[in-house]
Amino acid sequence: MSTSGSDYSPGVLTGRSLHPGHASGAVLRLDAPLSFWGGVDHDGRVVDHHHPQHGASVTGRVLAMPSGRGSSSSAAVLAELIRSGRAPAALLLAARDGILVVGALVAWEIYDISMPIAELAPDQLAELPDGGHAAVVAGEAAGPATVTVEGP
Amino acid sequence: MTSAAPDLTAEEQGMLAGDQGPAVALCMRLIVGVARAGGAERLVPIESAHGDGCLYHGAAGLEFTERLVELGGRVRVRTTLNVGSLDLLHPGMVRADPELAGNGRRLMDAHVALGCEPTWSCAPYQTGHRPAQGSHVAWAESNAIAFVNSVLGARTDRYGDFLDLAAAVTGRVPFAGLHRREARTAELVLDLSGVSPAMLEHDAVWPAIGALLGDVAGTRVAALTGLPGDLDDGGRTEDRLKALGATAASAGGVALFHVVGVTPEAPTLGAAVRPGAPLLPVSTAELRQARDRLTTVTAGRLDAVSLGTPHFSLAEFAQLAAELEAGPPFADSVAVYVSTSRGVLQQAQALGYAGTVQRAGGRIVTDTCTYVTPVLDPGVRTVMTNSGKWAWYAPANLGIDTVLGSLAECVASARLGEVVRDEHVWV
Numbered sequence: 001m002s003t004s005g006s007d008y009s010p011g012v013l014t015g016r017s018l019h020p021g022h023a024s025g026a027v028l029r030l031d032a033p034l035s036f037w038g039g040v041d042h043d044g045r046v047v048d049h050h051h052p053q054h055g056a057s058v059t060g061r062v063l064a065m066p067s068g069r070g071s072s073s074s075a076a077v078l079a080e081l082i083r084s085g086r087a088p089a090a091l092l093l094a095a096r097d098g099i100l101v102v103g104a105l106v107a108w109e110i111y112d113i114s115m116p117i118a119e120l121a122p123d124q125l126a127e128l129p130d131g132g133h134a135a136v137v138a139g140e141a142a143g144p145a146t147v148t149v150e151g152p
Numbered sequence: 153m154t155s156a157a158p159d160l161t162a163e164e165q166g167m168l169a170g171d172q173g174p175a176v177a178l179c180m181r182l183i184v185g186v187a188r189a190g191g192a193e194r195l196v197p198i199e200s201a202h203g204d205g206c207l208y209h210g211a212a213g214l215e216f217t218e219r220l221v222e223l224g225g226r227v228r229v230r231t232t233l234n235v236g237s238l239d240l241l242h243p244g245m246v247r248a249d250p251e252l253a254g255n256g257r258r259l260m261d262a263h264v265a266l267g268c269e270p271t272w273s274c275a276p277y278q279t280g281h282r283p284a285q286g287s288h289v290a291w292a293e294s295n296a297i298a299f300v301n302s303v304l305g306a307r308t309d310r311y312g313d314f315l316d317l318a319a320a321v322t323g324r325v326p327f328a329g330l331h332r333r334e335a336r337t338a339e340l341v342l343d344l345s346g347v348s349p350a351m352l353e354h355d356a357v358w359p360a361i362g363a364l365l366g367d368v369a370g371t372r373v374a375a376l377t378g379l380p381g382d383l384d385d386g387g388r389t390e391d392r393l394k395a396l397g398a399t400a401a402s403a404g405g406v407a408l409f410h411v412v413g414v415t416p417e418a419p420t421l422g423a424a425v426r427p428g429a430p431l432l433p434v435s436t437a438e439l440r441q442a443r444d445r446l447t448t449v450t451a452g453r454l455d456a457v458s459l460g461t462p463h464f465s466l467a468e469f470a471q472l473a474a475e476l477e478a479g480p481p482f483a484d485s486v487a488v489y490v491s492t493s494r495g496v497l498q499q500a501q502a503l504g505y506a507g508t509v510q511r512a513g514g515r516i517v518t519d520t521c522t523y524v525t526p527v528l529d530p531g532v533r534t535v536m537t538n539s540g541k542w543a544w545y546a547p548a549n550l551g552i553d554t555v556l557g558s559l560a561e562c563v564a565s566a567r568l569g570e571v572v573r574d575e576h577v578w579v
Contacts, residue, residue, distance in 0.1 A: 017189075018189040019185070019189065037209075038548070038549075042210070049548075069405075072204070072292060072294070072310055072311060072312020072313060072315075073204070073207075073209060073312055073313055074312075075312055075313045075314050075315070076205070076209040076210065076212060076213045076312075076313035076314070077209060077210070079212035079213070079216070079313075079314070080209060080210035080211065080212040080213070082212075083210075083211060083212045083215075084210075096189055096190045096191065098186045098189060098190050098315070098326075099310075099312060099315075101185065101186050101189045101190075102182055102185070102186055102313075102314045102315045102318075103313075103314070105181070105182050105185045105186070105314075106182065106212065106216050106314050107212070109178055109181065109182070109216075109219075110212065110215050110216055110219060111212075117189075140188070141156075141185055141188035141189045142156030142157065142188045142189065142191065143156065
């Protein structure tokens with residue numbers, strides 16, 4: 001399957017990079033925005049009781065959600081998850097969330113780990129197969145990003 | 153080459169290239185990275201910062217801050233600090249485990265080593281840090297963001313861990329979000345002219361208005377009409393809007409609101425609101441429901457009272473001291489906590505307010521807050537507070553029941569040892 005990026009080839013979604021990197025994993029598609037601060041514990045588990053995916057683990061997943069939510073301390077929590085190896089493999093968002101981007105930037109600066117973050121259109125995000133495999137390749141921020149998806 | 157990158161001035165390009173040292177370069181990479189991701193066309197200089205990275209969340213925050221110190225980093229604008237994990241003036245107030253005690257202290261020290269002011273307060277605006285109307289600043293902490301934008305009319309977007317320090321070290325932020333004048337116009341109006349003046353004199357109504365605003369507005373800018381107030385009245389209006397904004401930021405994500413005829417960017421409705429914005433009338437019943445969402449238990453035995461979230465102002469200390477002048481001390485079974493900044497505490501001590509609170513049995517907490525670090529006695533189950541923000545977060549953070557009341561109701565309940573509330577004001 002090509003990763004050269006075309007809006008029309010099946011299985012390859014083209015988006016916009018928010019933070020560079022490449023990674024792959026099983027898709028975890030969240031039905032609601034998630035705050036990492038107060039919403040995800042040190043083991044990468046969703047502990048927000050109000051969240052529909054309460055109890056799911058984000059570790060190693062290609063985590064797709066409309067946007068981040070709530071506290072700006074989410075940047076520190078995300079950087080800490082990346083440091084400890086409990087972070088998602090990649091983030092796919094429908095919003096340009098600076099809080100999550102800065103968490104990824106700090107993890108790159110301090111720990112040399114680059115967790116890609118890409119912006120997709122809301123309808124692209126909604127079509128991602130939960131549990132399917134996805135590979136994310138994101139270039140420099142504001143440049144293109146591709147998400148290659150295989151069905152569940 | 154690409155229009156995706158923000159236009160940088162020659163000085164900013166030099167900062168990125170390392171001309172002003174490695175700490176500035178690192179911080180500039182963060183600022184430019186966020187500017188690129190957000191699509192900002194340029195950066196904007198800031199006049200001050202308020203950082204909240206001094207509360208310990210784990211090793212990453214500590215290693216980042218200590219890295220900046222090692223690299224010779226120094227803030228270049230006035231930078232106050234939010235609460236830390238410890239009360240440095242009252243050792244033993246926080247029951248910290250060894251990791252929190254050691255790393256929490258190192259994190260606070262590293263911020264001071266960067267040149268930040270050790271204010272340790274979520275209400276820096278009431279301990280001497282009041283940016284001018286129209287100035288660009290980089291503030292963190294949701295209540296402080298709402299206050300500096302709304303009540304002072306300075307301009308900040310929502311900053312938090314890392315980005316606040318990066319802004320302070322570079323003196324720059326992306327020109328985006330609420331730094332742009334057009335983003336500061338209200339998209340909806342809440343009309344409170346149907347709420348009785350008598351009800352608005354009850355101070356617990358103000359956090360209830362905040363909860364309703366957060367629920368309705370989410371992260372949007374809203375205007376409120378029909379509210380009384382004068383920002384030159386000695387602190388009364390300011391403290392009401394502090395309580396309103398802190399609750400709205402917690403319950404919704406509100407970073408800017410306008411009170412028509414009161415706050416600086418809203419001399420008139422037309423000045424503050426986008427043409428055609430919907431106008432939503434607010435009823436007494438809706439305010440009562442908002443109050444009830446900040447309350448998990450309405451009667452019975454009380455274990456503690458928590459005041460001062462955001463940190464108590466001098467005007468609030470004066471009001472509390474006046475309540476306590478006549479009447480009995482707090483019941484032995486109720487622990488009363490008052491959180492404040494060390495700056496306000498010094499003034500409250502000089503004026504005798506702090507002594508009055510302590511003689512009644514109150515415990516004064518500085519430098520931190522009672523819902524972010526272990527302060528409350530382990531047996532505490534039910535807590536009354538006059539803070540909508542505290543009531544919003546404490547049940548989940550601490551696993552306790554909360555009840556929202558006015559300052560006078562908190563005092564009456566602390567004296568009796570059980571919840572006292574006057575329901576007549578809510579009908």
